[in-house]
Amino acid sequence: MKTLLALFMMALLTADQPRRVLLFYTENGLEKWKSQVKALEGHQKDVRERDIEVKSFPFSKANASEWDKWEIDSTNSFTFLLIGRDGGEKLKSSEVVTPGKLFGLIDAMPMRKQEVKKN
Template identity: 40%
Template sequence: MKFLLSALTIFILFATTNSSAQSGMELQLEDYQWENRLLLIFSPSVNHNDFQVMNQIIEEHTEGFTERDLKVFYAAPETDLSIHGTHIEQNSAETISTKFDLSDSAFTVLLIGKDGTEKLRSDEAISSQKLFKVIDAMPMRQREMKRDGK
């Protein structure tokens, strides 16, 4: 049953990715507060090396992202490239860039906790080990793991 649920989640993630990568999504951070952690990836280009590395990391560790209630959003020029997250529309990207003081010309990864605050910022790709270590050390995640018997 757990495998079936994971497979269904992965299917939904990829189905949503393909449809939203074309049009973009208005992102309201408040809509995810207390429900999801967010990984926001801002890149000046989808060809940026760190953007490609993050895409690979997300693809290889989808189960870990799902287990940690982590949703991925990216702001980069639109493309047909398969991205394992949801493309943020321009207006939302600008609002978030202003809120978190991001540069349009720099690569940045932000981890936003379920409480809506910034937990981690990097100007390069973040390994899944580092990302999961930061998340797993959060008090809310500790309670989740205890509740789930992990």
């Protein structure tokens, strides 16, 4: 019974969390980062509709804790990371991710399907 209650509480808490796209880049990955940001900026309505928060973390001492937390390899010049509402890693890529791929992946998630049914 405790486990079921814990799962229910977790579901309630995570439903309020936005999905997150975390962009990690070094100086050599600046162009990929710019391309990724531009691609997402062109689809702001879709980003808002799916409750996606986009954050960027250039390689620096100030951002070291985020790089460590998500185990980002600093030898990669660019890393795209999608974090679901549950806090779990859903997609990690060293290439620019197209909006179609991102939205398709999110739309296939059970929690997103429930959101669409409610609306």
